[in-house]
Amino acid sequence: MSLLPVADAQARLLALAEPLPEEQAPLAEAVGRWAARDIAALRDQPGFDLSAMDGYAIRYAERPGPWTIVGESAAGAGFDRPLSSHEAIRIFTGAPMPEGADSVLVQEEATREGDQLRMAGEGPRKEGGNVRPRAVDFAAGTILVPTGAAITARHVGLAAIGGHGTLPVRRRARIALISTGDELVPPGAPLSGAQLPASNAAMLATLLAGRPAEVLDRGIVRDDLDAISEAFRAAASEADVIVTTGGVSVGDRDLVRPALERAGATLDFWRVAMRPGKPLLAGTLGGAIILGLPGNPVSSYVTARLFLLPLIARLGGASDPLPPSRLLPLGVDLPANGPRQDYLRARIEDGRAYAPDGQDSAAMVALAAADGLIVRPAHAPAARAGDSVEMLILD
Template sequence: MISVNQAKDILKATVSAGEIKHLPLSKTLDLIAAEDIFSHIEVPSFDNSAMDGYAITWEDNLDTWEITDVIAAGNGNRHQLQYGKAGRIFTGAPLPKGSDTVIPQEFVHREGNLIRIIDKGKFQKGSNVRFKGAQTKIGEVILKKGSQITPGTIGLLASVGISEVPVFSPPKVAIIITGNELQELGNPLVFGQIYNSNGPVLMAYLQQIGIKSIFSFQAKDEPIALQKTIDEALEHADVVLLSGGISVGDYDYVKKGLENAGVKELFYRIKQRPGKPLFAGKKGKQLVFALPGNPASVITCFNQYVKPSLLQWMGHEATWKPSLLLPLANPIKSKAGLTFFLKAKIDKDEVHILPGQESFNLIAFGTADCFAEVTEETEELQVGDLISVYRW
């Protein structure tokens, strides 16, 4: 049995970034750039007006200008202004040759084709002009490797004409839910059965972090059927998650089934609560996590080990660090030698430990928004002591 930190160090050293794929820009939201991305053009690609107003050549000694042109956005004609002349111009329209300044229309007094600037001291040469290359120069890095692609990022990349982006491809994930006692939602329970909650919660967590290719399996606690399911999942997925059947009971066949499938053990059993009988393994580049069957253990182990591994696979950085250090709102007494992950809620910059910490008990998840980590050397914490918090 190993410590929490040892288990995380093993996974951190084992998981490598996923395959790099060039995807259409519209398909890259929330993914991670796998390479530095450079601009192929200057933006703006021409000097243009930042306002609806009048384009002029700035001269300190001029008081009036004559309007000779009208320039609209998208107008492909190359206008040119002579000295003392002005062009009626609209936002985004190319600045005509011979001009260098735009005066907003609300600061212009117009009589016929003549204009005069109101409060000329507010302006100077270059006012209200977006100059060529002001945003981006050709060859400039506009997105660094490791950056997450947001809607704003997509706008930036589109503005320089990039239609395809190299990203770390999310893994394909298979979920295997084991247990003879499980019943699917929508069906009535018979005596001795419980509803399958682990399948839906794992599916939701995977979707939340951007995993779209998910295979779902169910397996009875029977060695041959379970082995067939494990083998099939490994054929389809990069990462396989199992729930249940990983302890040492008479009907726990998962560990043997993984060995038969050629999965090499990375670790088995962690000095933590909940979720002590956690198995992590590898087959080639494939990852396998066998989680305990208790629902709170599944959620704990997913958030502490599976989620950081998947995010690291997808190119995210610092996936293993706590979200926050916050003061406790209530005291804790603990058992040294085990790390405890407690269901908790953040309120007013404090972390509140919730009732219902048993591994079978999901009621606290109705309000919880994080886990609070009590380290294995800790026996007691007081109100106001800082504690590591993992948000989900």
């Protein structure tokens, strides 16, 4: 089986998924998810003409006065009758404009003696001066958040002022994590012989924190074909996505592919033209999507960023599930690249990208210190310091 280009592998994985069912989420729980449909304003904003300043509500044509002050209007409590000729009211920022007034004379440009008011400065520059008209921000029916948009705190504020208390989003994806390998023990457990701490599941679970996913950690499964197959069948009954780490390469102890076949899974692709992360696989088992990540922790992390997070975004209804990138100038020269797309752990210093040595797929120090991943396309020519490179920024 030939190596699949990264873009093709991403497209094939996302084609396996459809957005999950819609639900209504409270505003505080909608951030980090995607709008399941257009979210339209339920009201005008503002809902009435209101004062943009502290001052006096007047009729512009009656400048420079005098006016008789007959009451006041504060935010949340307007004046209860229309103004007659040469009447004014004291008004505060955010308060409703009374009928019969069209402008606000700011208090710094007003002279008041008892209930008599005159203009002492230039006054409002035009009719409607210092007034925010009804619906100047948006009108009822305006689309505030389009379908598939990532919902931010700013969108929550916008939707709330638009009259919404809940927002339409997709159900959170259920992600089952399965670690394979006789050599693995839980993090923090005593080690003996050639044992290793199982770092991938903890890393992936925290990578998914704050994203619309429910993590189901199914622990460590020993290198046994029947045990791995049974773990897959059990996970498929409760998860939308089954993520494995380790066991996807070509060694005698790499049992994930044969275990999937035994469990009745359909393999869509295996092995991707990328470094790190070549032994990546994807398929389906029942209603669950299978994503097999490499066991080396750097490979596991990079492939999760490029495949697992976009898959969750697709299930969540994102209009553009792939990770964004930006162009940055290189701080150092880079050699020509080989036949696989390379993802180099890199630091950003003074606005430039630096890829340090130590890019081995099991070396975590450079990953922990990285600000992003420099993307080097397959067969890219040598690059010089100052050349622009694509970079995926890590959070």
